[in-house]
Amino acid sequence: MNQETILDINDLRTSFLVDGFEVKAVDGVSFKLPKGKTIGIVGESGSGKSITAMSILQLLDKPGKIMGGEINFKGRDLTKLSEKEIRDIRGNEISMIFQEPMTSLNPVYTIGQQIRETLKVHQGLDKQRGTKKAIELLTLVGIPSPEQRVKQYPHELSGGMRQRVMIAMALACNPELLIADEPTTALDVTIQAQILELIKDLQSELGMSVIMITHDMGVVAETCDYVAVMYGGKVVEYQDVKSIFKSPKHPYTVGLLNSIPRHDTDVDELEPIKGNVPSPKDMPEGCRFAPRCPFATELCTQELPTLDTQADGGEVRCWIYTDRWDGDPEVNVRESKRTAESE
Amino acid sequence: MSQKELLKVNNLKQHFPIKGGFLGRTVNHVKAVDDVTFDIYEGETLSVVGESGCGKSTTGRAILRLDEPTDGSIEFDGVDLLALNKREMRKKRKDLQVIFQDPYASLNPRQTVAQILMEAMAIQKAVPKAKRRERAIELLETVGLNADQIDRYPHEFSGGQRQRIGIARALSVDPKLIICDEAVSALDVSVQAQVLNLLKKLQKEFNLTFLFIAHDLGVVRHISDRIIVMYLGKIVEIADKKSLFENPQHPYTKALLSSIPTPDPEVKKERIILKGDVPSPINPPQGCRFHTRCPFATDICRQEAPALRNLDNMKEGHRAACHHIEKIAAEQ
Ligand SMILES: Nc1ncnc2c1ncn2[C@@H]1O[C@H](COP(=O)(O)OP(=O)(O)OP(=O)(O)O)[C@@H](O)[C@H]1O
Numbered sequence A: 001m002n003q004e005t006i007l008d009i010n011d012l013r014t015s016f017l018v019d020g021f022e023v024k025a026v027d028g029v030s031f032k033l034p035k036g037k038t039i040g041i042v043g044e045s046g047s048g049k050s051i052t053a054m055s056i057l058q059l060l061d062k063p064g065k066i067m068g069g070e071i072n073f074k075g076r077d078l079t080k081l082s083e084k085e086i087r088d089i090r091g092n093e094i095s096m097i098f099q100e101p102m103t104s105l106n107p108v109y110t111i112g113q114q115i116r117e118t119l120k121v122h123q124g125l126d127k128q129r130g131t132k133k134a135i136e137l138l139t140l141v142g143i144p145s146p147e148q149r150v151k152q153y154p155h156e157l158s159g160g161m162r163q164r165v166m167i168a169m170a171l172a173c174n175p176e177l178l179i180a181d182e183p184t185t186a187l188d189v190t191i192q193a194q195i196l197e198l199i200k201d202l203q204s205e206l207g208m209s210v211i212m213i214t215h216d217m218g219v220v221a222e223t224c225d226y227v228a229v230m231y232g233g234k235v236v237e238y239q240d241v242k243s244i245f246k247s248p249k250h251p252y253t254v255g256l257l258n259s260i261p262r263h264d265t266d267v268d269e270l271e272p273i274k275g276n277v278p279s280p281k282d283m284p285e286g287c288r289f290a291p292r293c294p295f296a297t298e299l300c301t302q303e304l305p306t307l308d309t310q311a312d313g314g315e316v317r318c319w320i321y322t323d324r325w326d327g328d329p330e331v332n333v334r335e336s337k338r339t340a341e342s343e
Numbered sequence B: 001m002s003q004k005e006l007l008k009v010n011n012l013k014q015h016f017p018i019k020g021g022f023l024g025r026t027v028n029h030v031k032a033v034d035d036v037t038f039d040i041y042e043g044e045t046l047s048v049v050g051e052s053g054c055g056k057s058t059t060g061r062a063i064l065r066l067d068e069p070t071d072g073s074i075e076f077d078g079v080d081l082l083a084l085n086k087r088e089m090r091k092k093r094k095d096l097q098v099i100f101q102d103p104y105a106s107l108n109p110r111q112t113v114a115q116i117l118m119e120a121m122a123i124q125k126a127v128p129k130a131k132r133r134e135r136a137i138e139l140l141e142t143v144g145l146n147a148d149q150i151d152r153y154p155h156e157f158s159g160g161q162r163q164r165i166g167i168a169r170a171l172s173v174d175p176k177l178i179i180c181d182e183a184v185s186a187l188d189v190s191v192q193a194q195v196l197n198l199l200k201k202l203q204k205e206f207n208l209t210f211l212f213i214a215h216d217l218g219v220v221r222h223i224s225d226r227i228i229v230m231y232l233g234k235i236v237e238i239a240d241k242k243s244l245f246e247n248p249q250h251p252y253t254k255a256l257l258s259s260i261p262t263p264d265p266e267v268k269k270e271r272i273i274l275k276g277d278v279p280s281p282i283n284p285p286q287g288c289r290f291h292t293r294c295p296f297a298t299d300i301c302r303q304e305a306p307a308l309r310n311l312d313n314m315k316e317g318h319r320a321a322c323h324h325i326e327k328i329a330a331e332q
């Protein structure tokens, strides 16, 4: 990769102190995002996707705290910035959109007032110029009759339109990085298709870099260039999008792909991962995935593997790919019928 | 197919009144389900798909008579359900069970798993008292939980495990039909796959019939025999699974299928992006309800509601409600 890197996160750790107990929500997240590209962060609920995103912008709820690691954005470590410095970056150079737009729009202000406020804070636009820009932004995100819409309140819009308004607000200051946390999870698929198309169009028009947080491998396949798979607060695999689907390396990634019921082809039987996602209060020692992993050995249950770069440039956190592997030397993590077929 | 119809739904309508004004009079109606007719065959899985608010859950609730339908008839195993009084209907629920999306909301947090299962059996007098605990243990094992978890409370289980408890409770009375309303929607995909496999296994084992309500078309393709697509309170297409996915006829079905992101970055497909949002079911569009978003709409679509039709290029039992099926097929 000799492209310019806009974001380089290194061993990020974020915890919540609850009843004197440290909940390690994010516990070793590392990935790089080349400028102008999209990275997908995938994983099941509770794996730490949202907390990773909130850590970047330091939007963590009260007991949450970054315990260590670096978040390098254009050469500056965001974890070292003051409250004021991070506020200048938020909504300006880095914007975020959330899963449920209603919770992040203020119900007592009109759409126009809310967009104008952002423009006033970051760009010092007055009311008249702010309104003009707000209408431009609503047009950009495909909202019909924007002149009327700026006067409406959030509850007067449908879910899809509210998500468009959120995107319009996020784009108000031409951010270089957009963080989208499950931006379409609450929407119907036909509306999801509209919103994903919109984000892609805007990205190529404005040259933004995007972090797309999702649990939907279909969304990943269609929107991302790179993928980081999270499990138990850690990145367990990082690859470019084609490789992750074609040659997944981590047993969890393989399991995830084999669990998806496909709409585009018939699958005789799903191959679920046994057991459940571990609770952060009850995280296994050693590899977090060991209790559910069909290949786990004694080493796996005792020691945590590191996230290592492979010969092909991908990264994986699993003992199988190390010299210390103490299981079957011929092990094939993709022995399943389904992943084997797609090669 | 010489199959027996277990459930026959005819011209079902569910119009909810909207109260307004200071007298609280009915000012309008939400036409949540508007003239829906279909059959479910014994032993099959019939799915209902469509976007939020199209009337899927309302259809399920009407069949269970959780809401009293406005109009139409529902015949279950030869019995007219709408003619039953409350007590008779309660007895019938033994044959007609339901599993909801959020198992937590439907499980009493103060009851142990044993109590939950035994109460269901007691209400329906499905199992003699002395045998109930034994049967409860058996059921837990059937749904893949451990017998030693039987005296635990719902909050001690994960979402997927709670859904298994909900399934065990539905099975405890030996039902014929189970309505699954978004039964796997809230689960993580690795756990969702476990529950889907379980449902399929149980169906074979106990000859169950499923009415499966869902919005995830991947899940639906995996579990169904036949599929109904609804839009704004109406059935727009009904077909066996293969026909629906491989030979869809209605423009809405086509758009819906093309909207789903495919988990394979090397598949490049034509996407039909629909304009706008689903209109309100309070004053649904005249004529074909899809005409406000349909790329093929003409005058007749704005005036006349299309009926479900089967044409030569469609398999037996496959029907779609669109005026221009022939024209659209010819153009492609
Ligand atoms: N008790 C009620 N009173 C008034 N309107 C209702 C009532 N129940 C449902 N509706 C309306 O009927 C329509 C259909 O609702 P329904 O719950 O069947 O949708 P659905 O297809 O199950 O959607 P989802 O995918 O969101 O669960 C909606 O517009 C809904 O708001």
Ligand SMILES: Nc1ncnc2c1ncn2[C@@H]1O[C@H](COP(=O)(O)OP(=O)(O)O)[C@@H](O)[C@H]1O
Binding pocket: A016, A018, A023, A024, A025, A026, A043, A044, A045, A046, A047, A048, A049, A050, A051, A052, A061, A063, A064, A279, A280
């Ligand atoms: N405010 C909080 N207090 C305590 N724990 C939290 C809080 N927010 C999140 N967590 C925990 O952090 C972990 C990661 O959460 P999150 O990043 O939201 O997951 P997801 O991958 O679903 O977005 C979860 O186990 C969650 O329970």
Ligand code: SF4
Binding pocket: A250, A251, A252, A287, A288, A289, A290, A291, A293, A294, A295, A296, A297, A300, A301, A305, A317, A318, A319, A320
């Ligand atoms: S380290 Fe061991 S337990 Fe963890 S994923 Fe690899 S093989 Fe499985």
Ligand code: SF4
Binding pocket: B250, B251, B252, B288, B289, B290, B291, B292, B294, B295, B296, B297, B298, B301, B306, B321, B322, B323, B324, B325
């Ligand atoms: S009847 Fe007309 S509006 Fe309705 S789906 Fe067919 S072509 Fe489209």
Ligand SMILES: [Mg+2]
Binding pocket: A049, A050, A051
């Ligand atoms: Mg989240």
Ligand SMILES: [Mg+2]
Binding pocket: B056, B057, B058
């Ligand atoms: Mg519903």
